[in-house]
Amino acid sequence: MAHPHLLTISGSLRKEATNTKLLREAVRLFGDCTHLEADLKLPLYDGDQEAVEGIPEAVQRLADQIAAADAVLISTPEYNKGPSGVLKNALDWVSRTKENPWQDKPVAVMSAAAGRAGGERAQMVLRGFLVPFQPHLLTGPELHLAGSGGAFDDAGQLLSEHYQTSLQRLMDKLRATLPG
Numbered sequence: 001m002a003h004p005h006l007l008t009i010s011g012s013l014r015k016e017a018t019n020t021k022l023l024r025e026a027v028r029l030f031g032d033c034t035h036l037e038a039d040l041k042l043p044l045y046d047g048d049q050e051a052v053e054g055i056p057e058a059v060q061r062l063a064d065q066i067a068a069a070d071a072v073l074i075s076t077p078e079y080n081k082g083p084s085g086v087l088k089n090a091l092d093w094v095s096r097t098k099e100n101p102w103q104d105k106p107v108a109v110m111s112a113a114a115g116r117a118g119g120e121r122a123q124m125v126l127r128g129f130l131v132p133f134q135p136h137l138l139t140g141p142e143l144h145l146a147g148s149g150g151a152f153d154d155a156g157q158l159l160s161e162h163y164q165t166s167l168q169r170l171m172d173k174l175r176a177t178l179p180g
Contacts, residue, residue: 102133118144
């Protein structure tokens with residue numbers, strides 16, 4: 001695919017989130033593409049609210065963005081040994097939309113965390129959360145960015161050659177899943 005459309009989903013809402021930085025670095029290493037960052041500022045899932053008001057516009061927009069993307073990149077922080085609540089909430093809401101936008105969609109998962117495991121547990125749990133949606137989930141190479149607070153230079157690029165190489169391999173594998 002000459003000029004693919006990538007959607008990135010950061011499990012952190014923080015302005016300077018290292019997961020968002022990691023996704024931007026992934027897009028840079030992926031190369032030529034159109035890139036959109038998802039907005040996870042969604043209401044908390046509430047079945048009663050859904051029954052009365054239907055799917056919120058912001059949720060439908062996210063589902064449509066997933067459906068329109070050629071591939072999706074997700075990066076999660078690790079909060080209490082799992083993915084962030086904001087990311088789980090988004091997955092729960094999108095699961096309630098009419099179509100399954102994830103079906104067979106190439107998805108690359110990564111994580112960035114302050115701890116030495118780099119969000120490995122959160123990433124493992126997130127992979128489990130995605131299984132019911134049946135995406136084309138890349139199994140590796142896994143990228144768990146440890147000590148993420150000091151992992152980027154002022155331009156937002158990874159300082160570690162090891163992480164940069166791993167991320168490049170993951171992006172090459174993602175690109176290889178795309179047609180053409």
